Amino acid sequence: MATTAATRPGAALDQSAVQHLMGYRLTLAEVASRRVFQRHIGTPFKLRPVEFTILLLLLDHGSATPKQLALTLGLPPPNVTVLVDRLVERGLVQRQRSDTDGRALNLRLTDKGAELARRTQRVSQTMEAGLLAPLSVAERAMLGELLLKLSQGAIDS
Numbered sequence: 098m099a100t101t102a103a104t105r106p107g108a109a110l111d112q113s114a115v116q117h118l119m120g121y122r123l124t125l126a127e128v129a130s131r132r133v134f135q136r137h138i139g140t141p142f143k144l145r146p147v148e149f150t151i152l153l154l155l156l157d158h159g160s161a162t163p164k165q166l167a168l169t170l171g172l173p174p175p176n177v178t179v180l181v182d183r184l185v186e187r188g189l190v191q192r193q194r195s196d197t198d199g200r201a202l203n204l205r206l207t208d209k210g211a212e213l214a215r216r217t218q219r220v221s222q223t224m225e226a227g228l229l230a231p232l233s234v235a236e237r238a239m240l241g242e243l244l245l246k247l248s249q250g251a252i253d254s
């Protein structure tokens with residue numbers, strides 16, 4: 098019986114059976130990307146990717162409603178409420194009643210949240226350089242466009 102990767106402890110498996118699956122390839126890239134995020138932002142700033150995204154969206158827009166965040170992130174509103182609760186508990190986000198509709202809530206960054214958002218935004222500008230190093234500038238642009246198309250297709254379907 099020949100020794101295969103499956104019979105050698107610690108050896109990687111042949112991936113040819115799953116290489117045709119785009120989802121598999123995307124998952125491998127996502128794992129690498131999440132490692133980079135965790136090393137640069139997740140661990141040092143104690144933020145999950147979705148929390149980081151919320152902070153940057155609020156930094157960019159000044160405020161947003163929970164419903165706007167739910168639509169933007171493609172998450173159910175109750176999930177957004179849980180995420181916002183965590184950010185409020187950390188003193189990063191505050192809820193304010195809308196000036197125009199007393200029933201509506203607007204979410205805004207606190208001073209502490211705005212400072213954290215700016216710091217993490219600066220880190221995010223270069224954190225993926227090593228991950229993307231094997232790609233040319235044109236390939237990076239193309240990858241970004243293709244991923245955007247795929248994500249928009251997922252929203253539309």
